[in-house]
Structure formats: structure tokens, C-alpha cells
Amino acid sequence: PFRRARRAAGLALSDIVQISEESARLKAQGRDIVALSTGEPDFPTPAHAIEAAHEAARSGLTKYPPTAGLKSLRAAIAARAPGPEVGPESVLVSTGAKQVLAMAMLATLDPGEEVILPAPCWSSYGDIVTMAGGRAVFVPCPVEAGFKLAPHALAAAITSRTRWLLLNSPSNPSGATYGAGALAALAEVLRAHPRVWVLSDEIYEHLSYVPFVSLREVAPDLAGRMLVVNGVSKAYAMTGWRIGWGIGPAALIDAMEAVQGQITSGACAIAQAAALAALEGDQEILGQRRAVMRARRDRVVAALNATGLIDCPVPEGAFYVFPSCMRILGLRTPQGEVLEDDRAFCRSLLQDHGVAVVPGSAFGLPGHFRLSFAYSNETLSAGLERIAKAVSSLQ
Numbered sequence: 147p148f149r150r151a152r153r154a155a156g157l158a159l160s161d162i163v164q165i166s167e168e169s170a171r172l173k174a175q176g177r178d179i180v181a182l183s184t185g186e187p188d189f190p191t192p193a194h195a196i197e198a199a200h201e202a203a204r205s206g207l208t209k210y211p212p213t214a215g216l217k218s219l220r221a222a223i224a225a226r227a228p229g230p231e232v233g234p235e236s237v238l239v240s241t242g243a244k245q246v247l248a249m250a251m252l253a254t255l256d257p258g259e260e261v262i263l264p265a266p267c268w269s270s271y272g273d274i275v276t277m278a279g280g281r282a283v284f285v286p287c288p289v290e291a292g293f294k295l296a297p298h299a300l301a302a303a304i305t306s307r308t309r310w311l312l313l314n315s316p317s318n319p320s321g322a323t324y325g326a327g328a329l330a331a332l333a334e335v336l337r338a339h340p341r342v343w344v345l346s347d348e349i350y351e352h353l354s355y356v357p358f359v360s361l362r363e364v365a366p367d368l369a370g371r372m373l374v375v376n377g378v379s380k381a382y383a384m385t386g387w388r389i390g391w392g393i394g395p396a397a398l399i400d401a402m403e404a405v406q407g408q409i410t411s412g413a414c415a416i417a418q419a420a421a422l423a424a425l426e427g428d429q430e431i432l433g434q435r436r437a438v439m440r441a442r443r444d445r446v447v448a449a450l451n452a453t454g455l456i457d458c459p460v461p462e463g464a465f466y467v468f469p470s471c472m473r474i475l476g477l478r479t480p481q482g483e484v485l486e487d488d489r490a491f492c493r494s495l496l497q498d499h500g501v502a503v504v505p506g507s508a509f510g511l512p513g514h515f516r517l518s519f520a521y522s523n524e525t526l527s528a529g530l531e532r533i534a535k536a537v538s539s540l541q
């Protein structure tokens with residue numbers, strides 16, 4: 147009989163993917179489904195990035211790439227690194243920011259070593275840590291704390307086995323965005339624990355509605371044990387090109403490169419050329435797209451709060467809201483089902499009302515749900531109308 151390896155035993159398709167697939171299945175049956183479940187900008191990839199990919203393919207950039215990334219792209223990333231100056235040797239280009247995270251964990255974690263994950267957090271973090279043999283230590287960061295890790299909570303979570311703190315600002319799913327003061331306070335705790343490294347996932351940097359600041363700028367003295375993760379997926383609407391990168395000390399980057407060499411041999415060369423064009427091309431779209439997202443955010447927050455039973459704080463970054471559905475739990479649907487938890491509420495929204503959102507439990511904080519507003523105004527209107535109708539039908 148088939149037996150999974152221990153490292154893969156608990157892995158399943160993420161809740162987010164499962165919900166997307168369930169939506170697709172219902173759609174295929176002819177149901178009218180509004181999906182607000184995916185973290186993917188609805189904008190097109192910039193035309194100059196697409197053109198650069200054509201040009202790269204035509205001009206023969208079709209061989210194995212250097213394992214750590216094209217020299218030109220690594221240099222462009224290094225030149226834009228936040229905080230202390232770095233050279234291209236401090237940059238690893240991977241197949242998406244997700245692979246950067248996986249390379250970092252596979253290259254550094256010994257069995258049972260701990261990674262601190264402020265929750266709610268992106269559902270892949272825990273699975274990547276587990277797959278790499280580590281232990282995910284979730285630290286609850288409730289709405290009262292602005293969904294942010296408090297310094298005392300960080301200090302309390304650190305043990306002799308802690309290897310990494312994994313910080314994500316702006317955050318998926320909560321939108322929580324750490325300012326300079328909050329980052330400085332966390333850095334102060336980390337200074338007392340020189341063995342703990344910190345991974346700063348800044349993939350939503352350009353989708354911050356408050357001034358964005360990187361931990362690497364706030365705490366340059368920690369750069370020697372810090373990995374900054376970023377990429378083109380969210381900022382440039384290039385999710386399908388699969389290009390992300392890590393910026394860190396050369397010894398860490400070397401170790402990650404060695405692992406990557408045995409997994410992909412490096413990211414797609416043509417996609418790297420497109421990513422380079424995105425970085426070097428017109429940056430005005432970043433501000434324009436951020437303004438569009440901000441307007442959507444304000445609409446979505448207002449509409450959800452207007453239901454009277456959903457409590458939706460205003461996110462400071464990314465393109466998700468993470469409202470509480472606590473006041474809905476225990477209520478009964480017209481079909482007679484009592485909504486016991488956030489999963490039941492989201493299931494009912496999908497099955498009974500045709501709108502897909504993701505339960506907070508998928509991100510380590512039950513009693514909430516995540517709605518992505520990276521969708522057109524028409525789609526958002528349809529989805530919000532259905533949610534309002536669903537809530538008003540509860541008893």
C-alpha cells in the first residue's frame with residue numbers, strides 16, 4: 147500500500163485552493179459563483195514585461211539559467227534592497243516568493259527546530275515549516291492587538307530551539323502593517339536573542355496604505371541574520387510568472403542556492419527577464435494600482451460593517467479584509483443550520499449564496515474570514531450584495 151513520507155504526511159491542498167476548486171466545481175455545475183477568495187490582482191501584467199519575455203525568448207535566453215538567478219536581475223534587486231547596501235551575491239531568485247520561503251526553511255531547519263509565526267498568517271507558512279522538518283509555533287495576535295505581534299508575546303515565544311521569526315508586513319490575511327516603532331520594538335527583543343534569525347516577507351510592500359518601512363531599514367544591525375523576501379507577483383500582477391527573491395547574508399544565500407540547485411536548477415530565465423523589465427520600467431502603475439485597491443478597500447469595509455453583524459477593521463495594507471464573524475456564530479440559516487464556527491459560515495456563504503471567502507481558521511485565527519478585494523468593482527458589488535443578503539437572512 148502507498149505510504150507517505152513523514153514530511154508529507156500532514157500536507158494537503160491549502161484551504162484557499164480547496165475553496166477555489168469547490169467554487170470551480172459549482173460553477174461547472176452551472177451555479178453562479180462570485181469568488182472573493184484568491185490573493186491575485188485582477189490587473190494585467192505590464193506590457194513592457196510581456197514584451198521583454200518575447201524578446202528574451204527570441205534572443206536565445208532559453209538555456210538553463212544560473213542557479214541563483216540572472217546576474218542582471220540579481221543586481222537590479224540588490225540595487226533596490228532596503229537598508230544596508232548589498233551586492234548581487236546577497237540575492238537569490240526563485241520560482242516565486244513561496245519557493246524562497248521553502249529554500250530558506252529547507253536550508254536551515256534541523257528536525258524539531260522552531261519557527262515563530264504570528265497568527266493570523268498566510269496558510270502556507272506552517273506547511274512549509276513542517277515540510278522542512280521544523281515546528282511551527284503560532285502566536286495568536288488578536289484584533290485587539292491590531293493583529294500584530296507584541297514585543298512581550300515574541301519574547302515569551304522564544305525558546306532554545308527557536309531558529310526563525312517569520313514576519314509578514316503588510317500581512318496576508320489581516321492587512322496589518324508594522325510601522326517603524328513597532329518594528330524597532332521587535333528588533334529590541336531580537337537583539338537579546340542573537341541565535342534567532344528573522345525572515346521579513348515584504349511581498350505586499352507596494353500595496354501599503356500607510357508609509358511602508360522594512361525591518362532591514364529599521365534594524366540594520368540585524369541584517370546579518372535577516373532574510374527579506376519579495377517578488378513581482380502582487381506588485382506587478384505577475385503571479386503566473388513565478389518570480390520572487392530573497393535578500394540576505396551571503397552564507398544563507400549560498401545554502402539556499404545549493405538546495406535550489408537540486409530542486410529547480412533556478413527560476414525560468416524568460417520570466418526573470420520579464421521581472422527585470424517590470425523592476426526597471428515605469429513605476430507609476432504601482433501608485434495607480436494602490437489607489438484603486440484603496441478605494442475598493444474602503445467600499446468593502448463600509449459594506450461589511452453595514453450588515454450590522456460583521457465587524458470589519460480597516461486594513462493598512464495588502465488586498466484583504468479580515469473581519470470578525472463572531473456575532474454571526476450561533477445564528478440559524480433559513481435552511482435550519484446553526485452556524486457553529488467560521489468554517490460553517492463560509493460554507494453556507496458558498497453553498498447557499500454562491501460567494502466564496504476563506505475561513506479565518508485557515509490562517510490560524512478562527513472567528514474571522516478573509517475576503518480578497520483584488521477583484522473588479524462589479525464582482526465586489528455582486529459578492530457584497532450576497533453577503534448582506536446572507537447575513538440578513540440569519541436568525
Ligand code: PLP
Pocket residue numbers: 185241242243244245268314317318347349376377378379385388389390
Ligand atoms: N507571501 C505571502 C504573504 C503571500 O500572501 C503570498 C501569496 O499569496 C506569497 C508570499 C507568495 O508569492 P509568490 O507568488 O511570489 O510565490
